[in-house]
Amino acid sequence: MNKNDKSTKSYRSDTRLVLTGRDPASNHGFVNPPVIHASTVVFESTEVMFSGKAPYGYGRRGTPTTNALTEALTDLEGAAGSVLTPSGLAACSLALLSACKAGDHVLITDSVYEPTRHFCTTVLEPMGVEVSYYDPLIGNEIGSLFKDNTVAVFTEAPGSQTFEMQDIPAIAKIAHAKDAIVLVDNTWGTPLFFNSFENGADITIQAGTKYIVGHSDVMLGTVSANERAWPRLHAVHGAMGYHVGPGDVYLALRGLRTMGVRLAQHEKNAMEIASWLETRPEVDRVLYPALESDPGHEIWKRDFSGACGLLGVILKDCTKAQACAMLDNLELFGLGYSWGGYESLAIYADPRKYRTATKWDEPGQLVRFHIGLEDPKDLIADLEQAFGALKS
Template sequence: MSEGKKTKLVTAGRDKKWTHGVVNPPVQRASTVVFNTVAEKHHATVNRANQTLFYGRRGTETHFAFQQAMVDVEGGAGCALYPCGTAAISNAIISFVEQGDHILMVDTCYEPTRDFCDKILKKLGVETTYFDPMIGAGIADLIQDNTKILFCESPGSITMEVMDIPTMAEIAHQKEVIVMLDNTWAAGVQFNPFEHGVDISIQAATKYIVGHSDVMLGTAVASEQYWDQLREQSYLMGQCVSPDDAYLGLRGLRTLDVRLRQHEQNSLTVAKWLESRPEVDHVRHPGLPSCPGHEFFNRDFNGGNGLFSFVLKTSYPRATTALLDGMKHFSMGYSWGGFESLILANEPKSFNSLRTVANPNFEGTLVRVHIGLEDVEDLIADLEAGFERYNALILEKAVQS
């Protein structure tokens, strides 16, 4: 009988060879690893890719424990570590492409992912085709003879579309296309990547894995077929992380389940409250029927988290500013996944640069929120006060008109 998810998060990466008799693996800081004999050095050289102390960039026991924990949690054959989520995305892609290749990229990807494709891959002679996240089986029509990667992100960045990953992965594999997924929203536990056809699962561990908004960290867990190439290519590109950061990622895993459940409970409460607001056109929360791909969320995901968005009925930047500026419990910041609540707004025209084939064409402002671990009644009161400020400016505009 396999272990439950909660148990796995508590026990993952806690092998006695890493913990040395204590609960948490010690932080082992090292650049140079020294050997007492030629035989020891030879053994380390031969086994340097297999969690053996060889050189600091290959990792220390702290790194090995976190890498093993990520494999225990997500599946796959191995985990590469990166200094941030963007580094994990870019290095995973570039590890498998060369000049003349083609990749398929979901149009609702994280903005830096799009920039990497348009500004770096293009310069290297790798072509990118963006596709609608709801394309499903239609992805078959976009696969070319030189397509190497199908890159997905589900739910989509900002607009939260949930993709039909299993169907698309099956089609991609028929053409020997590698399936990569930005699995940050699901934190590696709310969506099981390798059970749904993903070959490489990527996360900004900065977000929910660390969980406290104080570490930049990226991970990429690969299947056995692609692990060796991902590991060696990433090593050659100099990718490594601080053992202190790896330790904090490992520590964050221990409370990941309980944090996600509270984030999800709070966010659903706020999302349903927002659905009742007259200012709101619709809510884009994967757990609600109003979210595109909600049926795939119900089918494939184990749960949700605190990140979602909602669309206002109008677009009036002055009113949106009034809504945001007076918040007590929501802060504005370019991240999410920590214990705190965050809020940001995107006016409709901003999507012209973020989307090329799946522009949602909102008439109103989209507001993205991350619902933290505060008392949900306080968060709702904060949003309610924000709507009062918002409505005052909307009324002022109507009177002036």
């Protein structure tokens, strides 16, 4: 893009991913932004140093490399500004810290990413923030949980292990009527499949580790905010001293360029495998909002334009030991945390151990799959042979 026109809003998403955050004209014609390793910035004079008007003042607060990524994110999200953090969890914690203080009350979905819940327990609550968890299916009934000191609602659609589809526009409407900030963990949807701000968010979060980077080799978090939430988010980010190294930023920029085509393939593969899983006698239910059979399908169809490769499966009539034996029998699916890379992954999940506002009473065992970029027929064959362990 021309350096005087950093918006790509007139283009479709795949074109925007190619153009945004790049300015070859200011980089001697090179296609990609330079990788700048920097701490100290040398000023021309004390006048410039004290003015605060220099484009860069210290490496921790930004370089042309980090700015290329934050400008791209701000453009794609439709935000007032964006910041980077060293992990997705750091992005969640930063966003929450920017939205509340001691004496405040925050509402958090009971399906929240478990490390975010751990942050609330070990940091927010000891510092004097009251935390309440709500049923992710509460919708416009969330108003009954507000207190005089409720300042924020932290949402996630769908839930990262249990895949409930929240009605974020309904929640946001009530929260804003009560002057509360709405935060959305949009790692599953990404800005390509779910526009957080158009659906009522004030702050949107991504674990860039996952689909932005896309290659399982970088830890990264991103937080973007609207005009209301941006000044506070920007100030807290600076005070916390968060910084992401230029090499990781460069890999994130490189991953961003192909995020559209990768997500399209993840979705295609996941739909084929989810549909096959629904036919299996070993499967009680497939948790994937893009399926018509999913309870959250209508909300997904209304608010989302696509689905990523992450889904859950409730296995029928088996023990935890049998479910784990099935996982151990997998050959193409790796057993590992995180998701969003090119490879397929699987984990055993047990929401019973952390849910508090709602009861997870599914009788079967829950397994979460990330469907990667392998041929889905090979993945189906791997799942089929692994299901044999459920019979032993």
